[in-house]
Structures are given as structure tokens and as C-alpha cells.
Amino acid sequence: MNCLSKLEHPQLDLIHRGKVRDSFRIDPNTRMIVVTDRISAFNMKIKTPIPHKGAILNGIANYWFKQTEDIVPNHVIEQIDPNITLVKEAKPILLEMVVRGYLAGSMWRAYEKGVRTFSGITVGDGMHRNQKFEQPILTPTVKSATDDEISEEEILKSSLLSPEQYADMKQKALALFQRGTEVLAKQGIILVDTKYEFGFLNDELILIDEIHTPDSSRFWNAENYAANPAKAEQMDKEFVRLWLIANKKDGQYVDVLADDVVAETSKRYADIYQLVTGNEYQARTEALLKDIEQNLTKAGIL
Numbered sequence: 001m002n003c004l005s006k007l008e009h010p011q012l013d014l015i016h017r018g019k020v021r022d023s024f025r026i027d028p029n030t031r032m033i034v035v036t037d038r039i040s041a042f043n044m045k046i047k048t049p050i051p052h053k054g055a056i057l058n059g060i061a062n063y064w065f066k067q068t069e070d071i072v073p074n075h076v077i078e079q080i081d082p083n084i085t086l087v088k089e090a091k092p093i094l095l096e097m098v099v100r101g102y103l104a105g106s107m108w109r110a111y112e113k114g115v116r117t118f119s120g121i122t123v124g125d126g127m128h129r130n131q132k133f134e135q136p137i138l139t140p141t142v143k144s145a146t147d148d149e150i151s152e153e154e155i156l157k158s159s160l161l162s163p164e165q166y167a168d169m170k171q172k173a174l175a176l177f178q179r180g181t182e183v184l185a186k187q188g189i190i191l192v193d194t195k196y197e198f199g200f201l202n203d204e205l206i207l208i209d210e211i212h213t214p215d216s217s218r219f220w221n222a223e224n225y226a227a228n229p230a231k232a233e234q235m236d237k238e239f240v241r242l243w244l245i246a247n248k249k250d251g252q253y254v255d256v257l258a259d260d261v262v263a264e265t266s267k268r269y270a271d272i273y274q275l276v277t278g279n280e281y282q283a284r285t286e287a288l289l290k291d292i293e294q295n296l297t298k299a300g301i302l
């Protein structure tokens with residue numbers, strides 16, 4: 001299958017290989033983010049890539065970066081290939097600005113065990129799984145191996161950024177979430193929760209990393225949610241997760257997917273792309289690696 005599992009080239013300087021993306025140094029001010037076709041589920045790396053997932057996620061992120069420029073400037077310089085974006089190197093603020101509209105995912109799992117305070121925010125008793133909050137809440141975490149929660153008070157006491165800078169970042173994160181919620185609602189999608197990363201470019205706060213992609217956010221189908229809120233599942237990964245649950249080996253999840261699961265998952269990403277951007281996903285017709293090389297050459301990188 002014509003997939004991008006990772007990008008390697010003797011002329012490319014890899015700075016970081018995450019679960020999904022490979023990042024390269026172009027020059028001190030420029031970073032190249034390659035969104036591969038890798039997928040993770042249950043926080044586990046899956047060995048089988050999903051055709052088109054990388055191009056779709058890169059396209060979705062860049063759609064949102066454009067859609068939200070009026071709220072906050074961002075790191076995008078140029079998309080030079082369906083899977084690849086050149087971005088401005090920023091000084092990252094080591095926080096993940098998590099915004100949640102609903103009590104779901106890891107927060108629900110902790111709530112169920114009795115936890116009520118999250119990143120310094122206390123939520124009431126008697127809430128149900130996947131219940132909507134009256135107002136979206138911000139539950140920041142520290143960017144580290146363990147992603148620990150951090151409260152606003154702790155952030156303000158830390159030397160991460162000044163109170164004015166934090167207030168600005170908070171306001172922008174909430175405004176981005178509101179924009180995402182409104183735009184997706186028109187397409188029948190609920191933006192359940194997401195995380196933003198910001199950085200400084202000179203002294204200006206900019207949005208970095210990715211925005212409102214299925215990898216950084218949870219999307220629910222609004223109709224499914226209305227029919228049975230507690231059963232709402234992440235639109236993109238529901239299929240993979242159910243399959244993994246049904247196909248455990250010796251009580252463990254397998255890390256290789258069956259062909260039909262791969263095909264269906266790929267199709268679901270293409271559907272999400274169309275719902276989000278309003279455009280049909282156009283797959284490249286050229287051989288993937290050859291085309292990428294050509295685009296890197298055109299951009300003056302190879």
C-alpha cells in the first residue's frame with residue numbers, strides 16, 4: 001500500500017519522531033513537520049499505517065490554522081506537500097492547553113473514581129458520562145512524559161510565563177474552542193475536547209503544533225450523541241478501537257490491523273476531511289515517496 005510510515009533521507013535532519021509526526025530542522029527559524037500515516041489507539045503505537053491519514057490530518061490542521069488566524073497568529077509558513085508543512089520555529093510554552101466541552105475520556109475515568117478537581121477546577125457531583133459542561137473548561141497539563149495536570153495558580157507561580165501572557169493564552173484557547181465548536185456544529189460534529197500548544201515568536205504569542213485534528217481532539221457525531229450520549233465514541237477511531245477490543249490475543253491488544261479495518265478507517269478519515277473542510281479529499285495520484293521527494297526538491301529542501 002502507498003503509505004508514509006516514516007520519512008528518512010540522508011539530507012534531512014530529524015529532530016523528533018512522535019507517535020504520528022516526524023519533525024525536521026530546516027534552519028534555525030524553520031521546522032518541517034511531516035504528518036505520517038501512523039496511527040495510535042489506546043495510547044499504543046499501531047504497526048499498520050492508515051493510507052491517506054497523514055495528508056488528511058495535515059490538511060485539516062492547515063484548514064483550521066487559516067480559519068483561526070483572526071484569533072491568534074500561527075506557525076504555518078507553507079504547506080509544501082499534502083503531508084508536509086514548513087513552520088516557524090517558536091519557543092514552545094511547555095503547557096498543553098486542554099479545553100473540554102464534555103466530561104469524557106480520561107477525565108470521565110477519573111471522575112468515576114471520585115476525582116472532582118482537575119487542573120485546579122472543581123466540577124460538581126452527579127454528572128454523567130459524556131455530559132456537557134455549562135461552559136467549556138480549561139484543564140492544562142505540563143508537557144512532559146507524564147502530562148501532569150497543572151492549575152492556573154501553579155502556572156502563575158511558575159516562571160513559564162507572565163500573568164498577562166497566561167491570561168492572553170487562556171482567552172485565545174477558549175476563543176479557538178468556541179470557533180471550532182461553532183464551525184463543526186454546522187457539519188453535525190461535536191468538538192468534545194482538544195488541546196492547543198502555543199509558543200513565542202520573538203515576543204509574540206503564536207499557535208503551534210496542530211489544531212482541531214482528530215489526533216489532538218475528540219470529535220463525536222452529533223446525531224449519535226443525541227441518541228445515546230453515554231455511548232458516543234471518537235468518530236475516527238471508534239472502528240479501530242472496537243476491532244482491537246474484539247480481536248485481543250491472549251488478553252492483549254494486537255498492534256497490527258486487518259486489511260478491512262485499515263480500509264474502513266481510511267475511508268472514515270476522508271469523510272471527516274470532507275465534513276470539516278467542505279471539500280472532497282483528493283488523494284495524490286503519483287507514487288507517494290517519489291512525489292514527496294519532488295515536492296521537497298521544488299521547495300529547495302533537497
Ligand SMILES: Nc1ncnc2c1ncn2[C@@H]1O[C@H](COP(=O)(O)OP(=O)(O)OP(=O)(O)O)[C@@H](O)[C@H]1O
Pocket residue numbers: 016017018019020021022023031075087088089090091092197199208209210
Ligand atoms: N512551531 C513550532 N516550534 C517549536 N516546536 C514546535 C512547533 N510546532 C510543534 N512543536 C513541537 O514539536 C513537537 C511535536 O511532537 P509530536 O506531537 O510529533 O510528538 P510528541 O508530542 O512527542 O508525542 P505525541 O506523538 O504523543 O504527540 C511537540 O513537542 C511540539 O510542541
Ligand SMILES: [Mg+2]
Pocket residue numbers: 018
Ligand atoms: Mg504531540
